[in-house]
Amino acid sequence: MSNIILIIYCGLITFLTRFSMLALLKKEMFNNRIREVLSYVPSAIFPAIIFPAIFLDNSGIVQLENNPKILAAAIAMIIGILSRNIIATIISGLTSYWFLIFVV
Amino acid sequence: MNNKSKNFLKGIKDTSPLMIPVVPFGIIFGVLAIDLGLTPLTTIAMSVIIFGGASQIIFLQLFSAGASSLVILSSVGAVNSRHLLYGTVLSEHLSDLNLTWKIIVSYFLVDQAFAVSNNHFNKNKKDKDKHFHLIGGGLNCWTIWQVTTIIGIYLGSIIPEKLGLTFAIPLTFLALLVNDFRKLINVIVIIVSGTIATLGYQIIPFKAYVIVAASVGLLVAFILTKFIKKNYE
Numbered sequence: 001m002s003n004i005i006l007i008i009y010c011g012l013i014t015f016l017t018r019f020s021m022l023a024l025l026k027k028e029m030f031n032n033r034i035r036e037v038l039s040y041v042p043s044a045i046f047p048a049i050i051f052p053a054i055f056l057d058n059s060g061i062v063q064l065e066n067n068p069k070i071l072a073a074a075i076a077m078i079i080g081i082l083s084r085n086i087i088a089t090i091i092s093g094l095t096s097y098w099f100l101i102f103v104v
Numbered sequence: 105m106n107n108k109s110k111n112f113l114k115g116i117k118d119t120s121p122l123m124i125p126v127v128p129f130g131i132i133f134g135v136l137a138i139d140l141g142l143t144p145l146t147t148i149a150m151s152v153i154i155f156g157g158a159s160q161i162i163f164l165q166l167f168s169a170g171a172s173s174l175v176i177l178s179s180v181g182a183v184n185s186r187h188l189l190y191g192t193v194l195s196e197h198l199s200d201l202n203l204t205w206k207i208i209v210s211y212f213l214v215d216q217a218f219a220v221s222n223n224h225f226n227k228n229k230k231d232k233d234k235h236f237h238l239i240g241g242g243l244n245c246w247t248i249w250q251v252t253t254i255i256g257i258y259l260g261s262i263i264p265e266k267l268g269l270t271f272a273i274p275l276t277f278l279a280l281l282v283n284d285f286r287k288l289i290n291v292i293v294i295i296v297s298g299t300i301a302t303l304g305y306q307i308i309p310f311k312a313y314v315i316v317a318a319s320v321g322l323l324v325a326f327i328l329t330k331f332i333k334k335n336y337e
Contacts, residue, residue, distance in 0.1 A: 006173050012188070017136045017181070020191060021192045022213075041192075047298030047321070049301075051301050073278060076279070088273065090275045093270060093271070
């Protein structure tokens, strides 16, 4: 398969995952119970991207020692809880990460 | 200013803080793609056709490892499976739109736009022009994504890998959860999902760890919300 054909297929599959539920489901299909559970979708999905990116090294193995990303993420989380501010959370995480790898 | 442009501009404004980490992400993508031998045109085509950071990075990772087209395709599908849940959540608000609008909204349905527009929709249930909020937010992401891809293509290998800019990716998603850290059920769901994804990363085939972890997390939410409600009733 040529690169561009593969990219088009990947684009198609990305689009279809975004489109399918929006096109198929109707408002009447949602009761309060389903709504309540669906409000947890961000809390269920984002950690599946966050945790591996923090705790795994480049080859996909859990790395708990000598891993500045853990402390930097913890600092970002505390700042996030206290400030509830998205920019403050990201900047505090990045600057503490740079501090840990370049200064400490 | 009419209601449509008001929603559109609010979408741009609401997604703007989330764009800061998208900038290094897009640049990193452009740099990586060129390093791996893709042409500038193919790289831009990827950002326009796929328009999904996680999908594009996974594509590059597997492409450079010499994975088959089928593995690349199914992995992109698995990483994208979270969009099925986004669509499910948003269809409650957007099921009355016609097909053309649904197609346009779907193209722009990226993580950042979903996060802020979902909040906006919950607060403005009655507004029939509320989808313009998502179009504004999505178009903001789109513009930043294309521009930073092009910057990345030009910067090539100038940016030192040592800077560890990929760390901005988990930080973005962490920042999207700031309102959930104080709620007990959310915290339990976050820990369950994150732990499964981390431990399952190597074991679960086809990079399907995202959807497996998210499904278990939702199941936990389903059980816990039932249990805790019963205590109150």
